[in-house]
Amino acid sequence: MDSQLVCSEIIAKSSIAFGTSGARGLVKDFTINVNAAFALAFISAIENEFTFDTVAIAIDNRPSSYAVAQACAEALKQLKLNVVYYGVVPTPALAYKAMQDNMPCIMVTGSHIPFDRNGLKFYRPNGEITKADEQAILTSKAIFTALPENLEELTLDTTASESYIHRYISLFSADTLKGKKIGIYEHSSAGRDIYKALFERLGAEVISLGRSDEFVPIDTEAVSEEDKQRALDWSSEYRFDAIFSTDGDGDRPLIADENGCWLRGDILGLLCSQLLNIEAIATPVSCNTAIEKSASFKQVNRTKIGSPYVIAEFAKLAEQYSSVAGFEANGGYLLGSDVTYNGKLLKALPTRDALLPALILLAQPEHISELLLKLPQRFTASDRIQNFPSEKSLSLIELLKRDAQAFLLKIGYKESYEQDSTDGLRITLSSGDIVHLRPSGNAPELRCYAESKDEALSANLVLSALQVAKTIS
Structure with missing residues (x-):
C-alpha cells in the first residue's frame, strides 16, 4: 500500500514558513513531498470557493525551481486536476x-533571496491568497500519496508571456518610446526574454546588459554598491535615457534615470500613481512620506509590509473611490481597480508588477530626473544585516519599544520622537527624520529604512542604525 501523508504534518516538519509574500525556505527543505503538501494544501484551502479543473504553474531561473514545479504538478494529478x-x-x-x-496558480520563486533558498507564491483565481489562506494551507488535513523520486517532464506553454506582452503593447502606441535609448539589466530575471522585445516594439533603442547564467539575487530595496556603480558606468558609456531591471521573479522594478541613479521603489510608485490619476492608495508604513506630502491622492492608507496587507485595503478603498492602487518600497505596483489610460481600459492586476510603473514613467516626454524634482524632496534609504535571526530582531525591537533613547543617542539624535509599531518599529524624530527597524519576512535579516530631507543623511542614518543594532543585539 502506498504511503499516505497529511499535508499539515509534512509542512510543519519542513522548516518552510510564510513571509511577507509566499512560503520561503532553504532549497534542501523543498523536498518532493513537501512541495506536494504545499500544492495540495493550497487547493484544499480554496476549493470550496471556486470552480476550476486546471492549475497553472511557472518558475523563475533558480536551479532548483523546475524540480519544485514538477513535484507540485505531480501532486495535483492526485486531485484529477489538469496542469x-x-x-x-x-x-x-x-x-x-x-x-x-x-x-488558480503557483509560482515557484524565491524572489530576491539567495539561490540556496526558494519559495512558493500562491494565487486564487481572483488574485493573491490572503493571510487567512496561508493559515488554511498550514493547517490543511488533506491526505496524499507520497510521490515517486522520478517525476514526469513538464510540457511548456508560452501563452502566459504572450498575454502579458499584449497587455502592455495594446495600452501604448508603437512609437511611445521612440527616440529613447534604454538599457535592460537582464541578469537572471524571469522576464529577461520578454523585456527587450517589448521595449523595442514600443519604439525604443534597447541594449541588453549583464545577462547571467548564474542566479543573481537582486534586492530592489537594498541595491548593492556593485550594481549602483554598474548603472553609473553603463549610463556614462551608452548615454541611456533609463536603465530597467527587476528582481528575480520580475515583480519588483528597478529603474535608473538618465544619470544612472537608481530610483527608490516607493518614489516610482508615487510617480506612476500620479500619472495614472489614481484616487486612493494603499501602501506600507515603510514607504516615503512624500506620498502624503504630494497631496496627489484623496486617500492614503498605510499597512503592514507585504502585498497581502496592501491588497486587503483595496476592498475598503473601492467602496468610496473609483481608482485604487498600491505599491511597496520595493517598487512592486499593484493595480487594485480597472483604470483608463490613453483612452484604453487597463484591467486590474492586484499583485506586484514591475512593467506597469516602468512603462508609465518611460512614456513621459520629460527626463526622469525632471519628474523627480516635481516631488516633495524626501529621501529614503534602506539596507539590511544578513544572517540575523528573526528572534534577535524581535528582541531588539521589543527593547527599543520600551525605551529608544539610548539607541537614538548612539546614532546622533537627542530630540523627542514618536513610535509606530504597525510593522516592526518606526521612529519619527521631531526634526522629521525617520528610522524604521523590522525583521525580514522572507529571510533571516534585520532591515532598516530611513527617511530625511537630505539624501546623504538618510543613507548615513541607515548605516549608523544597523551598526548600533549589532552592538545592542
Whole structure:
C-alpha cells in the first residue's frame, strides 16, 4: 500500500514558513513531498470557493525551481486536476494569465533571496491568497500519496508571456518610446526574454546588459554598491535615457534615470500613481512620506509590509473611490481597480508588477530626473544585516519599544520622537527624520529604512542604525 501523508504534518516538519509574500525556505527543505503538501494544501484551502479543473504553474531561473514545479504538478494529478506549465515567466505574467482564465496558480520563486533558498507564491483565481489562506494551507488535513523520486517532464506553454506582452503593447502606441535609448539589466530575471522585445516594439533603442547564467539575487530595496556603480558606468558609456531591471521573479522594478541613479521603489510608485490619476492608495508604513506630502491622492492608507496587507485595503478603498492602487518600497505596483489610460481600459492586476510603473514613467516626454524634482524632496534609504535571526530582531525591537533613547543617542539624535509599531518599529524624530527597524519576512535579516530631507543623511542614518543594532543585539 502506498504511503499516505497529511499535508499539515509534512509542512510543519519542513522548516518552510510564510513571509511577507509566499512560503520561503532553504532549497534542501523543498523536498518532493513537501512541495506536494504545499500544492495540495493550497487547493484544499480554496476549493470550496471556486470552480476550476486546471492549475497553472511557472518558475523563475533558480536551479532548483523546475524540480519544485514538477513535484507540485505531480501532486495535483492526485486531485484529477489538469496542469498548465508556463515555464520561466515573471510572476505578474503568470498571475495575469491565470486571472483571465479563472484558474488558480503557483509560482515557484524565491524572489530576491539567495539561490540556496526558494519559495512558493500562491494565487486564487481572483488574485493573491490572503493571510487567512496561508493559515488554511498550514493547517490543511488533506491526505496524499507520497510521490515517486522520478517525476514526469513538464510540457511548456508560452501563452502566459504572450498575454502579458499584449497587455502592455495594446495600452501604448508603437512609437511611445521612440527616440529613447534604454538599457535592460537582464541578469537572471524571469522576464529577461520578454523585456527587450517589448521595449523595442514600443519604439525604443534597447541594449541588453549583464545577462547571467548564474542566479543573481537582486534586492530592489537594498541595491548593492556593485550594481549602483554598474548603472553609473553603463549610463556614462551608452548615454541611456533609463536603465530597467527587476528582481528575480520580475515583480519588483528597478529603474535608473538618465544619470544612472537608481530610483527608490516607493518614489516610482508615487510617480506612476500620479500619472495614472489614481484616487486612493494603499501602501506600507515603510514607504516615503512624500506620498502624503504630494497631496496627489484623496486617500492614503498605510499597512503592514507585504502585498497581502496592501491588497486587503483595496476592498475598503473601492467602496468610496473609483481608482485604487498600491505599491511597496520595493517598487512592486499593484493595480487594485480597472483604470483608463490613453483612452484604453487597463484591467486590474492586484499583485506586484514591475512593467506597469516602468512603462508609465518611460512614456513621459520629460527626463526622469525632471519628474523627480516635481516631488516633495524626501529621501529614503534602506539596507539590511544578513544572517540575523528573526528572534534577535524581535528582541531588539521589543527593547527599543520600551525605551529608544539610548539607541537614538548612539546614532546622533537627542530630540523627542514618536513610535509606530504597525510593522516592526518606526521612529519619527521631531526634526522629521525617520528610522524604521523590522525583521525580514522572507529571510533571516534585520532591515532598516530611513527617511530625511537630505539624501546623504538618510543613507548615513541607515548605516549608523544597523551598526548600533549589532552592538545592542
